[in-house]
Amino acid sequence: MHEMSIATSILDAANREALLHPGSRVTKVGLRIGEWAGVDPASLQFCFDALVAGTESQPPSLDIDFRLRQNRCPDCGNIFAPKDYQIECPGCGAAVTEPAGGSELELAYVELEEP
Ligand SMILES: [Zn+2]
Numbered sequence: 001m002h003e004m005s006i007a008t009s010i011l012d013a014a015n016r017e018a019l020l021h022p023g024s025r026v027t028k029v030g031l032r033i034g035e036w037a038g039v040d041p042a043s044l045q046f047c048f049d050a051l052v053a054g055t056e057s058q059p060p061s062l063d064i065d066f067r068l069r070q071n072r073c074p075d076c077g078n079i080f081a082p083k084d085y086q087i088e089c090p091g092c093g094a095a096v097t098e099p100a101g102g103s104e105l106e107l108a109y110v111e112l113e114e115p
Contacts, residue, residue, distance in 0.1 A: 006039060006105070007047035007062075014060065014110045023115035026060040030108035035069040037105040060111075069102025 014026045029048075033039050041064045052059035071087050072079045078091035079100055088095050 002038075003040060003043040004047045004051075007044055007051050010048065010062070010107065011051055011060075013107055017110040018112055021112055021114060024112040025058075026110060027058070027113045028061050028063055028109075028111035030063045030065065030110070032065045032067060032104050032106050032108045034067045034102035034104040036099065036103035039105060041066050063108075065108060067102050067104060070100045071097040072100035073097045 010029055010031060014029045018024050018026050031044075033041055033044070045062055045064060048062040049059075068081050070079055071082050071089075073089035073091060073094050074097065075094040076089065076092040078089050080090050080097075082097075087097050089097050
C-alpha cells in the first residue's frame, strides 16, 4: 500500500533524528501533506498508528498538517483555492492558472523526548 510505505519512511526519518540524540525517543512527528500529493491523510494516519502500535509503551503520534491546493494567476498574480477543478482566476477571469501549492509531502518536525 502506498500510504504504508510513506508511513515507513516517515518513521525511519524520525528514528534517524532520534539517533542523533542518544537515549532520546520520538514522541511526535509533524507532516505536511498537500491536497495534490495524492496521499490520503486518514489512511496514512492509520498506517502510521499500525506501524508504531506495540513497538513502545508510549508510541509516537503523527500530526498531519493538510494543505489545500492553491493556484496562482499568471496575469494578475491572484492566489486562490480552486474548487471542483475550476482553475480559472476568480479575480480577472483568466482561463489558465498554475499550481502554486498543495502538492507538498514533507516532514515538518520531529519531537524528541530526552532521557
Ligand atoms: Zn487573474
